[in-house]
Amino acid sequence: MNIAVLASGNGSNLQALMDAEGRGELAGGKIVLAVSDNPEAYALKRARDKGVETFVLEKTGFKSREEYDKAIVQSLREKKIELVVLAGFMRVLSPYFVDEYRDRIINIHPALLPSFRGAYGIKEAYENGVKVTGVTVHFVTKQLDAGPIILQAEVEIAEDDDMDSLEEKIHKVEHKLYPEAVRLFVQGKLRIEGKKVKVMK
Numbered sequence: 001m002n003i004a005v006l007a008s009g010n011g012s013n014l015q016a017l018m019d020a021e022g023r024g025e026l027a028g029g030k031i032v033l034a035v036s037d038n039p040e041a042y043a044l045k046r047a048r049d050k051g052v053e054t055f056v057l058e059k060t061g062f063k064s065r066e067e068y069d070k071a072i073v074q075s076l077r078e079k080k081i082e083l084v085v086l087a088g089f090m091r092v093l094s095p096y097f098v099d100e101y102r103d104r105i106i107n108i109h110p111a112l113l114p115s116f117r118g119a120y121g122i123k124e125a126y127e128n129g130v131k132v133t134g135v136t137v138h139f140v141t142k143q144l145d146a147g148p149i150i151l152q153a154e155v156e157i158a159e160d161d162d163m164d165s166l167e168e169k170i171h172k173v174e175h176k177l178y179p180e181a182v183r184l185f186v187q188g189k190l191r192i193e194g195k196k197v198k199v200m201k
Contacts, residue, residue, distance in 0.1 A: 001029045001030065001082045001186045002033075002079060002081050002082050002083075003029050003032065003033075003081065003082070003083045003084075003085055003182070004032065004033040004034070004035055004076050004079065004081040004083070004084050004085065005033070005035070005043075005047075005085045005086075005087050006034075006035045006036070006072075006085070006087065006089035007034065007035075007036055007041060007043035007087045007088050008037055008038045008043070008088055008089050008090040008091070009038070009041055009042065009043060009088045010041075010042050011034075011041065011043025011044075011087065011088065012171060012175065013087035013108060013174055013175065013178050014031075014034060014043050014047065014087045015175075016175035016176075016178060016179060017085065017179055017182060018046070018047070018052065020179035020182075020183075022050075025179055025183060026179065026182055026183050026186055027183045027186040029182055029183070029185075029186035031050075031052055032052065032053065032079050032081070033052065033053050033055060033076070034047035034052050034053070034055070035054075035055045035057070035072060035075065035076075036054070036055075036056050036057075036089075037056075037058060037059055037089070037090070037091055038056075038058075039056045039058065043087070043088070044056065053079075055075050057071055057072060057075075059091070064094075065091075065092070065094045066095075066096045066097075068091075068094075069093060069096055069097040070096065072097070073096075073097060073101075076101075081101075082104065083104055083106070083182070083185055083186070084101050084104060084105040085105075085106055085107075085178075086106065086108070086140065087178075090119075092144060093105070093140060095142050098140060098142050103139060103192055105139065105140035106137060106139055106140065106150065106181060106182070107138060107139075107140050107147070108135065108137050108174055108177070108178050108181075109121055109135070109136045109137075109138065110122045110133075110135060110167075110174065111124070111125050111133055111134065111136065112132075112133060112134040112136060112152055112154070113136040113138060113145055113146075113149060113152075114145075115130075115133075116128075117144060117145035118144065121133075122163070122166060122170055123163065125157070125166075126157065126161075126163055130157060131156065131157055132154050133154075133155050133157055133166075133170070134152055134153050134154040134170075135152065135153050135155065135170060135173045135174050135177050136149055136151070136152045137149070137150045137152075137177055137178060137181040139192065139197070148192050148194075148195055148196060148197045150181045150184070150185075150190060150197050150199075151177055151180060151181050151184075151199075153176075153177050155169050155170055155173055184199060189201075
């Protein structure tokens with residue numbers, strides 16, 4: 001199964017997925033394209049170092065978000081992409097994109113959805129004093145961070161945690177949970193039933 005990973009920054013989740021593929025843990029899933037809106041994204045270097053083709057498309061010069069997304073979708077079609085994985089891609093996908101890859105786009109969020117949606121999940125959980133936060137992998141829908149949940153894992157916030165230590169703990173869990181979710185998708189073990197995802201055995 002051909003997989004594209006969309007990333008805007010450091011790309012640590014991309015790295016975790018590529019490493020998992022190298023260990024044979026994606027059940028035949030193959031990352032064939034890394035897409036970014038940021039030509040300086042370190043994720044691009046990570047991809048190139050692993051021999052993964054990259055595609056950079058800056059947001060300037062497009063009249064609308066949909067027009068931009070159509071250009072990305074065209075590149076995905078050329079590579080026969082079957083699964084789109086968002087890994088720190090800092091653009092909200094247009095309804096056009098979501099429709100084109102309905103039930104074939106997944107995202108990872110650094111909180112236990114539906115709590116702390118949006119770009120600052122770690123910060124908001126920390127500042128609100130919750131004792132437990134976590135990581136969520138979910139299908140992407142037209143509503144932000146509201147798609148059916150595939151997997152979740154808890155992360156305890158210790159009394160001596162600061163933002164940096166909490167972020168590190170979150171990332172460690174992400175790097176384990178995301179490859180597992182991708183594997184389940186590739187194996188055809190995820191079934192969407194309304195707002196829920198049933199994991200088949």
